[in-house]
Amino acid sequence: MTVEERRLDGNAIGGLLREIFTMEMTAAQTTCAGCGAINAVGRVVVYADAPGTVVRCPECESVLMRIVHGGGRYWVDLTGTRCLEFAEG
C-alpha cells in the first residue's frame, strides 16, 4: 500500500487520545494554527506508521498534533492546534 492509501482519519486515534485525555475525544473540535480550519478529531488526517503519530489538518496538511508513546511515557505536541474544544466527560 502507498503512503496515501495508509493515511487514516481521526477515528484511528480515538483509543490513543482516550488513553491521554481519559475521555472520548473523536468529537472534539480542533482549530488549525496554520489555516484556522475547525474540524472534529474524527475528520482530521492521521499518519500512524511514522515513529510517532502525526495528525494533520484536512484542509492545509499542517501538523496539528504529534504524539509519541514509548518507554512508559507520552509526549504530546499541540503547537499546531490553536484550540481544542471538547464537552465535559
Add this chain to the structure above:
Amino acid sequence: MGFISRGFRGKRRDVASSSRVPPGQYVVTDFPVLSAGPTPRVNLDQWTFTIQGEIDEPKRWTWKEFAALPSETVTKDIHCVTKWSKLDTVWKGVSVDTLMDGIETAAEFTTIFSDGGYTTNVPLDDITGNKAWVVYEFDGQPLQPEHGGPVRFFVPHLYFWKSAKWVRGIKLEKEEHPGFWESNGYNMYGDPWREQRYWGD
C-alpha cells in the same frame, strides 16, 4: 545426523546476525515505509541541494550538477527506531565529505531539512568522515518516492529517522536545535547500539 547439522546451522546463523543487530531490534527482509505526511512530488528540474547556515556563502547544486558529482555505492545495515533492522542494504549517492569539501565552518551541529517540512538534527562529526551520504539509488534502482526519492539523506549508524527522506539540504549550526521528532520525545542523538530511542535514554 541431519537433525544435528540443521540445529548447528541455525545456531551459527543466530550468532552471526546478533553481532550486527542492535539491542531490541529484529531483522526484516522487506522494506517498511514510515511516513509522517503526504509523499511530496519532487520535480528534479526545480530541485536543489543547499548547504547553508554557518558558511560564508550558501553552496547550492542543481540536480544536474549534483548527479555529476563523484558517487559512491555503499552497503550498510539500517536500524529503525520502530525496532526493525534491515541488513546489507545497497545505496548509491554522494558522500557528505564530497559536499563539504573546501567548506570552512564554525558549526558543530547540523539540521537536515526536507521537502514537506521534515527536519532532523545530527552533529557535524556524525555526517563527515565517511559516515553519511546523500543518496538517489537503492538496490541499483532510482530511489522510489515512498522511500524518500528522488533523493534522501543516509546516515546509517544512527536510527533511520535521522536519514531524512526528500532531503533538500544541510543547515550548519553552532548550537543543536532539535528536529521534527527530536523536539517531541525522540532522542537528540539516536545511537541504536545504546538504544537511544527517547529523551533520557
